[in-house]
Amino acid sequence: MSTTITHGDPSLAAASPPPPKRRTARASSVLVYLSPVAMFVVLTLTTPGVLSTTGVMSLLVLASVLGLAAVGQTWAVMIGGIDLSIPATIGMANVLVTTLYAEGWGFPRIVLLVVVVSLAIGTANGLLSSLFGLHPLVVTLGMASLVTGSVLVATDGNTGGDVPGFITDAVSPVGSVWGIGVPAAVILWLATLAVVLLVERRTVFGRRLYALGSNERAARLALVRPVVVRVVVYSVGALCASAAGVLLAGFSGGASVSIGDPYLFSTITAVVVGGTSLLGGAGTYARTVAGVLVTTMFTTLLVGLEIGPNMQQVMLGVAILLLITVYGRDRHVAQRL
Amino acid sequence: MSTPPLEPAVVELAGITHRYGPTVALSDCRLSIAPGEVHGLVGENGSGKSTVVKLLSGIMRPTEGEVRVGGKAVDLRSPAAAQRHEIVTVFQETLVSDECSGLDNVFAGTDGIFRRARSGRAEREAAERVVASLGASPAILQSSPHHLSLAERQVLTLTRALVRPWKLLILDEATSALDLSTRDRLFAVLADHRREGRSVLFVSHRMDELEILIDRATVQRSGRTVGTVGKDEATPARLLSMMSGRSDAGEHHVRAGARSRQAADVVLRGVDLSLVAQAPAFDLDVRRGEILGIGGLDGQGGSHLVEVLAGVRPTASGRVEVDRDGSWTRVTGYRQAFRSGIAYVPGKRQEEGLFPSMTVGDNLSMATLPRHARAGLFRSSSVLTRVREEMTRLGVVPHDPSYPITGLSGGNAQKVLVGRWLAAEPDVLILNDPLRGVDLGTKRDFYALLRELTEAGTTVVMLSTEIEELLTCCDRVAVCQAERVFDVLEGEDLTYDAVLAAMFGRHVSDEQSSDEQSSDHDTHRKVTL
Ligand SMILES: Nc1ncnc2c1ncn2[C@@H]1O[C@H](COP(=O)(O)OP(=O)(O)OP(=O)(O)O)[C@@H](O)[C@H]1O
Numbered sequence A: 001m002s003t004t005i006t007h008g009d010p011s012l013a014a015a016s017p018p019p020p021k022r023r024t025a026r027a028s029s030v031l032v033y034l035s036p037v038a039m040f041v042v043l044t045l046t047t048p049g050v051l052s053t054t055g056v057m058s059l060l061v062l063a064s065v066l067g068l069a070a071v072g073q074t075w076a077v078m079i080g081g082i083d084l085s086i087p088a089t090i091g092m093a094n095v096l097v098t099t100l101y102a103e104g105w106g107f108p109r110i111v112l113l114v115v116v117v118s119l120a121i122g123t124a125n126g127l128l129s130s131l132f133g134l135h136p137l138v139v140t141l142g143m144a145s146l147v148t149g150s151v152l153v154a155t156d157g158n159t160g161g162d163v164p165g166f167i168t169d170a171v172s173p174v175g176s177v178w179g180i181g182v183p184a185a186v187i188l189w190l191a192t193l194a195v196v197l198l199v200e201r202r203t204v205f206g207r208r209l210y211a212l213g214s215n216e217r218a219a220r221l222a223l224v225r226p227v228v229v230r231v232v233v234y235s236v237g238a239l240c241a242s243a244a245g246v247l248l249a250g251f252s253g254g255a256s257v258s259i260g261d262p263y264l265f266s267t268i269t270a271v272v273v274g275g276t277s278l279l280g281g282a283g284t285y286a287r288t289v290a291g292v293l294v295t296t297m298f299t300t301l302l303v304g305l306e307i308g309p310n311m312q313q314v315m316l317g318v319a320i321l322l323l324i325t326v327y328g329r330d331r332h333v334a335q336r337l
Numbered sequence B: 001m002s003t004p005p006l007e008p009a010v011v012e013l014a015g016i017t018h019r020y021g022p023t024v025a026l027s028d029c030r031l032s033i034a035p036g037e038v039h040g041l042v043g044e045n046g047s048g049k050s051t052v053v054k055l056l057s058g059i060m061r062p063t064e065g066e067v068r069v070g071g072k073a074v075d076l077r078s079p080a081a082a083q084r085h086e087i088v089t090v091f092q093e094t095l096v097s098d099e100c101s102g103l104d105n106v107f108a109g110t111d112g113i114f115r116r117a118r119s120g121r122a123e124r125e126a127a128e129r130v131v132a133s134l135g136a137s138p139a140i141l142q143s144s145p146h147h148l149s150l151a152e153r154q155v156l157t158l159t160r161a162l163v164r165p166w167k168l169l170i171l172d173e174a175t176s177a178l179d180l181s182t183r184d185r186l187f188a189v190l191a192d193h194r195r196e197g198r199s200v201l202f203v204s205h206r207m208d209e210l211e212i213l214i215d216r217a218t219v220q221r222s223g224r225t226v227g228t229v230g231k232d233e234a235t236p237a238r239l240l241s242m243m244s245g246r247s248d249a250g251e252h253h254v255r256a257g258a259r260s261r262q263a264a265d266v267v268l269r270g271v272d273l274s275l276v277a278q279a280p281a282f283d284l285d286v287r288r289g290e291i292l293g294i295g296g297l298d299g300q301g302g303s304h305l306v307e308v309l310a311g312v313r314p315t316a317s318g319r320v321e322v323d324r325d326g327s328w329t330r331v332t333g334y335r336q337a338f339r340s341g342i343a344y345v346p347g348k349r350q351e352e353g354l355f356p357s358m359t360v361g362d363n364l365s366m367a368t369l370p371r372h373a374r375a376g377l378f379r380s381s382s383v384l385t386r387v388r389e390e391m392t393r394l395g396v397v398p399h400d401p402s403y404p405i406t407g408l409s410g411g412n413a414q415k416v417l418v419g420r421w422l423a424a425e426p427d428v429l430i431l432n433d434p435l436r437g438v439d440l441g442t443k444r445d446f447y448a449l450l451r452e453l454t455e456a457g458t459t460v461v462m463l464s465t466e467i468e469e470l471l472t473c474c475d476r477v478a479v480c481q482a483e484r485v486f487d488v489l490e491g492e493d494l495t496y497d498a499v500l501a502a503m504f505g506r507h508v509s510d511e512q513s514s515d516e517q518s519s520d521h522d523t524h525r526k527v528t529l
């Protein structure tokens, strides 16, 4: 096999210039990754007490919870979907841990149950949105109300109870793991981050995830099974959301099925702030991490400025709309001609 | 070079340079289109033809230089601006939305902000007239284009241009997906318009079309304008040598080394095959190491046949079987077919082929990634080596796996799609019109490549809309008509006229009844009657 087709344009081949689109992508991604730094500077200037080990760690703990919750949102968006069942899954895990622990269940058993339920939620999301061609918006919305409802029925509305001490420690800003002064929640997040990025960049599954988001019909013909990809994506998302739900139990000591509610908006905010296109096929969890840090610090800033939760909501909304108009301009039809 | 016509040019490009970031797609491009002429624009893949088209259609503005309409410099800042100057375009990539009906596709962008709920009756009639003049069924206007063939989608985009008022029509390889009869009708329509003083800018890689149609041609090479020649000078040999910068370019033909294979050694076969419900059943044998061409007019079953053979589409009845180490295995789906050694290169590269948000390397390696992976983790170096190999073999420009796929010219994107499945090293390679939009030189090299593959034992089934292509590179040609294989031609019988006749099935005698060259046709009639 020696035939080489030589009728391309040699002058262009020799120059092999870096493509323009990649350059603008690189420029905008530099901005995305710099934005947490800028935000941090603003935060230290306006809010006293942030610039301390405890201050930073409490920010990171908050970011860890949001970060875990946003794994599923990122991947769902990357395959052209969305996951509205994340808050319900967070609430489910939160209530199961506290209630069952109070009833005397061993922690490993509780974890096993939470994992099984999460996988069931993810699998159902993936199957329903593939097999019946339903929009993930509808499927995950239905799933959310199914999960929340079931938890309420199962616990008879008596949510809440007790948490194991090590969970409280895991989210404590002064907590540490193996003598390193970093709370376990943050370690868990970093470990998840490493795995998620490895999967995105180096695995066959990762490539298929992008392919599915980019062009489903073409992906099928390139031997990608959309059902499998969706089931995995929503299951991983549910598992991570459950981890966030368990960690949240460490904060309040109490529990509630609705504890995850703010995370619908904030996970989407984190994804959008990170610049992952809502059209699917592009983006990465690394960008979402930047979005998570910015969102967390922005909220902390607003709290520090004594802006109430309603006004916070308004300002986050404005931020999202601004960002969407900036990022939304990529991938124009003209590029497909 | 021909003398410029006396009347002011309809549209003129002067000293145009265009860059995509650092890539210089056009430099010092000159083009002048006279009223009432069909002006050819030719050049190898990536030579800047589509870039010229996009500049004239208001998709992009030139980095430098001037666009003149009727002698006056204009700023075509948007497609709407181009439309106001009565420039309409059919783009190389057939952009048709599956979300709305064919009719809405045709009139997309004409309505104001308060969109009319239904297209008016006048609009429908206008669209139907155009569709009918192209010989297509008006039914394609009613439904969602989801199930339409590439040719039918192309008819929609042609209609979209032709229903608007225009004095310059730009066709960027708009004929590459059309079958012979639709193409001829389009040419007749264009001839009428030309008589009324309208102009056409015609981009094509098909020398036969250029010869029939054009009055003058401008040749592009590596983003530069080589020159404009009049009809008499625009012979294929001359154009080819201007395009490539080599004097011998017109000469080196690949001789089809058609060999007859032993009929017994069949590697893939259709038994009692029926492509769509109620269509007649037929048998088809694909022999080991042959290149079997699939011909036929659009909608006559050729596309269905390759899809059925590849397991992409279920058979209506009957079965497709592939030889797996001496025993017949039934093909039940395309993943299973792939495991049995069959690879399928789809025809609609935008809808079924490319991943627009990904790089060239990702696009090319998608189907074969697992082969470079252990425990789900792939080795980038090994993937890239393979990608580079395929890119070299197919001459993809630029030779850069990290280039975004949307930054490739149409022909180069097509090569990447073919490369994806060549990399799979299948036993049977099934190609659905693989060289659509690929330039002539590359095509010839590709035929040689296919020939080499078959020598190494690969079997090739290739659908093509071009009869010439079928004749040049295939050992046998199965012509589809009325959703079945009407005839399989080989050896002496494999001639242009025979293929053409078979395409029209039994109707050939009605159309060419006065023709005396009908020994071929007679045998066909015997087959059908
Ligand atoms: N959006 C883009 N981004 C970057 N480079 C581009 C883009 N579009 C085109 N190019 C580059 O510009 C050059 C000219 O491309 P163009 O599409 O005009 O070629 P063409 O003559 O139409 O080729 P073909 O016959 O294959 O359609 C090519 O080298 C191509 O890679």
Ligand SMILES: [Mg+2]
Pocket (backbone or CB within 6 Å): B049, B050, B051, B092, B172, B409, B410, B411
């Ligand atoms: Mg082009």
